[in-house]
Each structure stands twice: as C-alpha cells, then as structure tokens.
Amino acid sequence: MTLVTDLTSRKAATEAPLIDPLAERWSPRAFDPEAVVESEQLRTILEAARWAPSANNSQPWRFIVARRGTAAFASLHGAMAGFNKEWADSAAVLIVNIAETVDAEGRPRPWARYDLGQAVAHLTVQAQHEGLHTHQMGGFDAQAIHEAFGLDERHEVVSITTIGALGDVDRLSDVLREREVAPRQRKPLADFVTVGE
Known part of the structure; x- marks a missing residue:
C-alpha cells in the first residue's frame, strides 16, 4: 500500500467530474489545535445546512454548536468513545447533529434522519468550500x-x-496516522448503481 505524504490536497480520482468541494472533501483526524473558525464562517456553514431540502419543508434538524475551549465542547468530548476521544479535541468546533423524529403535535417524522443527513451534507460541502475540513463521528454516548x-x-x-x-x-497515534495517510478508496459506480431500461 502506498501511503500519501502530502495531505494538503487529497483530491479524489473520480469517474466523472465533480465540483472541487466534493472532489477535495475527505475526513481528517489531524486538526490544528490552535486554528479558529471565525463566527461569520461558521454562520455560513450553518446557513448551508438551513437550506437543505426536507420532507414537507419540515426542517427536522437541530444542531448544538460547541467551540473548542468551552464547557459545551468539553462535555461533548467527554461523551465520545474510543479513538474519537483521542483526536477530536483538536478540532475547532464540534456540532451535534440531531433529528427531531416527532413533531410538536406528536406525529412521527419518518424522514427526519434522512433530512438531517442532507443538512449535514450541505454543511460539510460548504465547510470544504470555506477551506475547512470536517469529520463525521458515530462513536459517542447519546444518553x-x-x-x-x-x-x-x-x-x-x-x-x-x-x-x-x-x-x-505526526501528532496522531501510529494506528490513526496509518488511517490518515492511507489512499482514498471508493467502490466503482457499477457496484451500487442500477440503471433501469
């Protein structure tokens, strides 16, 4: 396996041309512990999430935003599991992505998770466009x-x-560093796309 040494550009080798924020997006674990995301930049990133599509325009997403150095950030970091806890404290911002699965009248919102996923995808692409990087995590104590x-x-x-x-x-552990510099890989389109005739 050939390891990547220049992590400043990890543009994907796509099968079709993509806009740069999509082709250049990847999920690093090595974040600069001194870098700050400016308030206007963060607002722009969240505005991208705001304009994601949702079922019946229900907008069932909620976000908790915590900046490094705050009590909220420390609380979220403390709720993380395993490897995530090892590296995520260097990120400038943590955002908890929440699906409102039941509306105010008690009716289920069956597409809430899907809609949240779209909002987070919008947020992610906008962050990449802003020159930042994101990494999605599932290892945490939700309770x-x-x-x-x-x-x-x-x-x-x-x-x-x-x-x-x-x-x-080089600030990462050996295991995480190996993951960080490994080549980017995706299944070919033919493995998961069926085109109806």
Whole structure:
C-alpha cells in the first residue's frame, strides 16, 4: 500500500467530474489545535445546512454548536468513545447533529434522519468550500449528550461533526496516522448503481 505524504490536497480520482468541494472533501483526524473558525464562517456553514431540502419543508434538524475551549465542547468530548476521544479535541468546533423524529403535535417524522443527513451534507460541502475540513463521528454516548443539553425523547442524536483546519499528522497515534495517510478508496459506480431500461 502506498501511503500519501502530502495531505494538503487529497483530491479524489473520480469517474466523472465533480465540483472541487466534493472532489477535495475527505475526513481528517489531524486538526490544528490552535486554528479558529471565525463566527461569520461558521454562520455560513450553518446557513448551508438551513437550506437543505426536507420532507414537507419540515426542517427536522437541530444542531448544538460547541467551540473548542468551552464547557459545551468539553462535555461533548467527554461523551465520545474510543479513538474519537483521542483526536477530536483538536478540532475547532464540534456540532451535534440531531433529528427531531416527532413533531410538536406528536406525529412521527419518518424522514427526519434522512433530512438531517442532507443538512449535514450541505454543511460539510460548504465547510470544504470555506477551506475547512470536517469529520463525521458515530462513536459517542447519546444518553450523556441528551442529559448534558436537556434534550427530550423527540430528539435523536445521530452524529457529531468536527470542523477545523488541517493539523500535524505526526501528532496522531501510529494506528490513526496509518488511517490518515492511507489512499482514498471508493467502490466503482457499477457496484451500487442500477440503471433501469
């Protein structure tokens, strides 16, 4: 396996041309622990999520935004599991991605998770366009997050997004560094696309 040494550009070898923020997006673990995401930049990233499509325009996404150095950030970092806890404290921002699975009248929102996923994808692409990087995480204690932020049963913590600037890969453990510099790979389109005739 050939390892990548220049992590500043890991543009994907796509089968069709993509816009740069999609082709250049990847999920680093080495974030710069001194970098700051400016307020206007963060607002723009969240605005991209705001304009994602959703079923019946229900917009069932909710976000908890925590900057490095705050009590909220420390609480989220404490709720992380395994490897995530090892590296995520260097990110500039943590965003908890929450699906409102039941509306205010008690009616189920069956597409809430899907809609949240679209909002997070929009957020991710906008962050890449802004010159930042993101990494999505699923390893965390959802109940601890519920308790820390007073969430009710209508709200499901689905994932956490880290946002920041690239950092020094040599600060990672050997296991994480190996993952960080490994070549990017995707299945070919033919493996998962069926075109009806």
